[in-house]
Amino acid sequence: MTYQHENAQSRWEKEVEDILKRFPERKDEFQTSSGIPVERLYGQDQPDYDLGFPGQYPYLRGIQPTMYRSRLWTMRQYAGFGSAAETNKRFRYLLEQGQTGLSVAFDLPTQIGYDSDDAMSEGEVGKVGVAIDTLADMEKLLEGIPLDKVSTSMTINAPAAILLCMYIAVGEKQGVPSEKLTGTIQNDILKEYIARGTYIFPPKPSMRLITNIFAYCQEHSPKFNTISISGYHIREAGSNAVQEVAFTLANGMAYVDAAIESGLDVDAFAPRLAFFFNAHNNFFEEIAKFRAARRIWAKIMKEHYKAKNPRSWKLRFHTQTGGSTLTAQQPDNNIVRVTLQALAAVLGGTQSLHTNSRDEALALPTEESARIALRTQQIIAHESGVADTVDPLGGSYYVEALTDEIEEKVMDYLERIKEYGGAVQAIEEGFMQREIQQNAYETQKRIENGEEIIVGLNRFTVEEDVNPELLKVDEALGKEQIENLERIRAERNNEEVKEKLDILRKHAQNPDKNLIPAILDAVKAYASVGEICHVLRDEFGEYTGS
């Protein structure tokens, strides 16, 4: 440290002392969402960080050497509602508007393995996503969309294998071999138990289905991301930034352990693991979070799992802006929130991004709102200049300090989860759920007592009548979907369906069998999601919550 610097520093400290006597600071203590204390100023001791280089281990500064200077992130808006035909229209609209990848939202019956005519599906058909019963619906959903050119992300977990097989089958019909398909299935059952709730089977058979997919895709769809290990929903359920990274990486390790245990070589499947994070409000903490996650995962894969292929070390991730940060009050304010969150994701080096629409605290987005959300990304990409250099905040005293601090706190959590015997056991004992709920409750209390300010909700409020134009899902849709399903059941070869389901049942009984080929055959015979899941429910049982 130079004499000059020391001199300037002591002068500054003196001035601070004088000023504080007259004007106290806004708060006694400043903290990030994860409770990391925020100092008045960083870099006083001029730390010398070894940041490494982008595209090089441990990838703190990004997974590619040139990042967005070569290729921008993929703008991937999650969409889906009502019928397959209606969603197909929205997809084509988004592609025309310059979106570069598809992201399919499925309705809850599809996600939980019930057909549209099941009693459990009442009131839910087509509500939060598109209803898919059989291959026929998937054909309509993807009609006119070239699967060799567009990559598709599917938010599907417990029945991921079935929807993946449907996608492969549609590809075949379009003349696109499965080797050429690109996209992602979420396929992350552990966070369903923790935070999202669309589980079907108990952990053990669920992990089997997942590792079966890893093995099958390695051979037949090597460009497909076989899992998207998701912190997004953990954050939405109320965790803080540190918990989001810690629980996600712990789940990631559980999948790697399961795959290795099933006999796969780590470098055979690890390059196809993808991640999915939330972009929340605390701007610098979020940027630091992405950077820390990348560095931790690289170390885990290289040092703990001894992966040799550098692609196994790289944490590639999708980001979605934080849905639970949106307010129903003054909904246009949400555009500004989304912009800041999206900027944090870009400065954190995301590979793809979904920006939420302003009306999502009220209902599913309208076409106009969805367009503004996409335009937000395009403005960041093309007008702000932030994509023109790699890791522009690298070396920022504050961001680097936060990155280190988050890494340290995440490692503490990973240690605690290890003591439980890993993520699966920690979940079964409710550890992560309790941690998240406690944080959610404390956040709510801070908002209600005004300690945490939400503009338009607990400060700067106005009298307003919030009745914007909302997207309505046609109530007749459920009935139509059921009629279509009945027609397919009448037209298909039911002998063949029965035969394929019987084979699936036999394979399910033998833990050494990979289930994917039997599921693919059943799907091609137009067996429904519900029928296939019922066979597996019979054999595997159902998870009933912890």
Add this chain to the structure above:
Amino acid sequence: MEKIRVLIAKPGLDGHDRGALVISQALRDHGMEVIYTGLRQSPVQIATAAIQEDVDVVGLSSLSGAHNTLFPKVVEELRKRNAEDIPVIGGGVIPNEDIPFLLEKGIKRIFTSGSSTDELARYIKQLVRPDEALDPPKRINHIGIAVNRLEDALPFYTDVLGLSVEAIEEVESEGVKVAFLKIAETRIELLEPLHEQSPIKKFLEKRGEGIHHIALEVDDIEERLAQMKRKGIQLVNEEPKEGAKKSKIAFIHPKAANGVLVELCEQTGGGDV
């Protein structure tokens, strides 16, 4: 007094239970006994659980858009089991335009995104035990003194007593111009009539300058007025009106309070008062 028992339930397939869990914990902190059903409950399961657990109220949460189908079903299933006396309330992502339909179907009230858990707890207490004593007033918000002219009256308070003027404003609804002088947690409110019809003018004519009213700060002013009305207490205002500094106010008749005019006031949340 026995604890209020609440069933918090997630009907349908929706897996978002952050709200349900936070509310369960908040109501427990408010001294209630809360039973949470867990995910994926059918209306029949919810109605059965409500009866078996002998709850006082059922709270439904849905974020998936299935509320119009499932909430009324719960009410219906309760009715089928002769348990329509158990009130059902709901919350989640529910568009405003759906609320009238749900109320018509027998749901007592819908709390949408951004509602506070304190508000919910108060509502449940009022719904289940309407005649249970409310929390007593929190403090004397101010003492109102009728004066002929503010500028003549103020020097005593500011120069002699050394109090400082917090605000001067006109309250149209009362036909007065008021000055607030802060003393620790409370205030003195000097009231000058704005015109001949002002109630303060009449007061001055009849009695001259002097103490006009005492204002007590309360929560739930509407509920409190309704409760007083049921108890036959004579009120000047049966519904609250807008008072100074964005508050809601209502007067109790002096006959009910030993000759003192008592004002109830509630600070309405949000903005900087």
